[in-house]
Amino acid sequence: MVESISSITIRSLYISSVASFSAFIIAILISLWLSKSKRRMDMLSPILEALVGIPTTVIGLLVYMLLCPRGPLGFFKLLYTPYAIMLGEFFVALPTATSYMARHFYNVRENVKELVLSLGSSNEKFITVLILRELVPILLSSYLIAFSRTIGELGVALIAGGGIEGYTNVLTTAIALQTSLGNYEYAIWIGIILITITLLIVVVVKLLGEYVLWK
Amino acid sequence: MEIVLKGIWHSYDNQIMVLKRIDLEFKEPGIYVVLGPNGAGKTTLMKITSLILRPLQGVVLVEGVDFWGLDKEKKEEIRKSIVYVHDKPILLRGSVRDNISIGMKIRGKIDEDLIDHYIKRYSLAEVQKRSVHKLSAGQAKAISIIRALVLKPQVLVLDEPFVFLDDSRARILVEDIVDIVNCGGKVLIATHYIHKELRNEINYVIELVSGEIKSVVKIH
Numbered sequence: 001m002v003e004s005i006s007s008i009t010i011r012s013l014y015i016s017s018v019a020s021f022s023a024f025i026i027a028i029l030i031s032l033w034l035s036k037s038k039r040r041m042d043m044l045s046p047i048l049e050a051l052v053g054i055p056t057t058v059i060g061l062l063v064y065m066l067l068c069p070r071g072p073l074g075f076f077k078l079l080y081t082p083y084a085i086m087l088g089e090f091f092v093a094l095p096t097a098t099s100y101m102a103r104h105f106y107n108v109r110e111n112v113k114e115l116v117l118s119l120g121s122s123n124e125k126f127i128t129v130l131i132l133r134e135l136v137p138i139l140l141s142s143y144l145i146a147f148s149r150t151i152g153e154l155g156v157a158l159i160a161g162g163g164i165e166g167y168t169n170v171l172t173t174a175i176a177l178q179t180s181l182g183n184y185e186y187a188i189w190i191g192i193i194l195i196t197i198t199l200l201i202v203v204v205v206k207l208l209g210e211y212v213l214w215k
Numbered sequence: 216m217e218i219v220l221k222g223i224w225h226s227y228d229n230q231i232m233v234l235k236r237i238d239l240e241f242k243e244p245g246i247y248v249v250l251g252p253n254g255a256g257k258t259t260l261m262k263i264t265s266l267i268l269r270p271l272q273g274v275v276l277v278e279g280v281d282f283w284g285l286d287k288e289k290k291e292e293i294r295k296s297i298v299y300v301h302d303k304p305i306l307l308r309g310s311v312r313d314n315i316s317i318g319m320k321i322r323g324k325i326d327e328d329l330i331d332h333y334i335k336r337y338s339l340a341e342v343q344k345r346s347v348h349k350l351s352a353g354q355a356k357a358i359s360i361i362r363a364l365v366l367k368p369q370v371l372v373l374d375e376p377f378v379f380l381d382d383s384r385a386r387i388l389v390e391d392i393v394d395i396v397n398c399g400g401k402v403l404i405a406t407h408y409i410h411k412e413l414r415n416e417i418n419y420v421i422e423l424v425s426g427e428i429k430s431v432v433k434i435h
Binding site for chain 2: 111112114115116117118119120121122123126130133134136137
C-alpha cells in the first residue's frame with residue numbers, strides 16, 4: 001500500500017522543523033561569538049562558506065558511519081530512524097544558517113555601534129537594544145533559509161533515513177522511490193507539494209520583510 | 216569646545232598609513248572644510264576628530280585634555296557635544312521619525328516639536344511615517360543630517376553632506392550650518408568639492424592629500 005501524501009508531508013515538516021530549529025539555535029550562539037571580532041570573522045567565514053557547499057550525500061555518509069552498528073554512536077541504534085535524518089539535516093543546515101547570520105550579525109553590530117558613537121554616545125545598553133531590534137528580521141530569514149535547505153535535501157534522508165515507508169519516508173525520498181517504481185504521477189504530486197512549501201517560504205520571507213519587519 | 220589634533224597617525228591594518236603627522240586645531244567657531252580627493256583620509260580624519268575612532272598614534276585634545284586618557288564617564292559627557300554624520304547614512308529598521316529620534320532617545324529626551332520643525336524644513340512630512348528602506352538616497356541623507364541637527368551639537372561633523380542632496384535641501388543645510396556657527400559652534404565638513412551654496416560661508420579650508428595636510432587656508 002502506498003503511503004498517503006499528507007502523512008509524508010507531515011513527517012517531512014516535523015523532521016525538517018526539528019533539524020532546522022536545532023541548527024538555528026546553535027547558529028545563533030556561534031554567530032554571536034564570531035561577530036564579536038573581525039579577526040574571527042575573517043578567519044572562520046571562508047571555512048563556513050566552504051562547508052555550505054558540502055554535498056548532502058557526503059553528510060549523509062558521515063552520519064551513516066557515525067550511527068551504523070560498528071560506528072562510534074552505533075549503540076544508540078538511531079540509524080534508519082527519523083532522528084538520524086534530523087541529525088544529518090542539522091549538519092546540513094548549520095553552516096548555511098551560521099554563515100548567513102554571522103555576516104549579518106557582524107554588519108549590524110558594527111553599524112549600530114558606529115551610529116550610536118556618531119550621535120555622541122557609547123551607551124552599551126542602548127547599543128544592545130538597537131542591535132537586538134535590528135536582528136529580528138535576520139533571525140527569521142536565517143531560520144527559513146535553514147528550513148528550506150533541510151526540507152529539500154535528499155542525500156541525508158536517503159542514506160541515514162533509508163526512506164522507509166511510514167517511518168522515515170520524507171518528501172524527497174518519496175519522489176526518488178516513486179520515480180524508481182515508475183509511479184510518475186504520484187512523484188509529480190509530491191514534487192508539487194515540495195515546490196509549494198519552498199515557494200511559500202520565499203513568499204513569507206518577502207512579505208515579512210516588505211510589510212512587517214522593516215517597519 | 217576646542218579640539219586639537221597633535222601628531223596623529225592612523226592605519227587600519229598597521230601597514231598602510233591612512234593619516235600621517237596630522238596637526239590641526241579647531242578652536243574658533245566657524246566652518247572648516249576638509250578638502251581632498253577620494254581616499255585622501257578625510258573620513259578617517261573626521262572620525263578621529265569626532266572621537267569615534269582612536270588614532271594609532273598622537274593625541275586628541277578636547278578643551279586641552281587628552282580625550283582617550285579620560286575615564287568612561289567623562290568621555291561620554293564630552294561625546295554629547297560632538298555629532299558626526301556619515302557619508303553613507305546608517306539607517307535602522309523603522310520609520311523616518313523613528314530614525315530621526317534615535318539620538319534624542321539615547322539622551323533620554325525626545326523633542327517632538329523640534330523633530331516636526333526639521334521634518335517640514337527638509338520636506339519630509341509626507342514620508343515621515345514610511346519605512347526608511349523605501350526612501351531615495353537624498354531623503355536618506357536628509358534624515359541622517361536631521362538626526363544630527365536635532366541634537367543641537369556644539370561641533371557638527373559632516374562627511375560629504377551634499378552628495379545626493381538636491382539644491383533646495385543643500386541651501387537649507389547651509390543655512391542650518393551657518394546658524395550653528397552663529398551660536399558659537401563649529402562645523403567640520405569633509406568633501407571632495409566645495410558646494411556652490413557653501414562657498415561664501417567657509418572660514419577655513421584644510422587640504423588633505425594622501426593622508427597629509429597640504430595646506431590650511433583661512434578664508435574669512
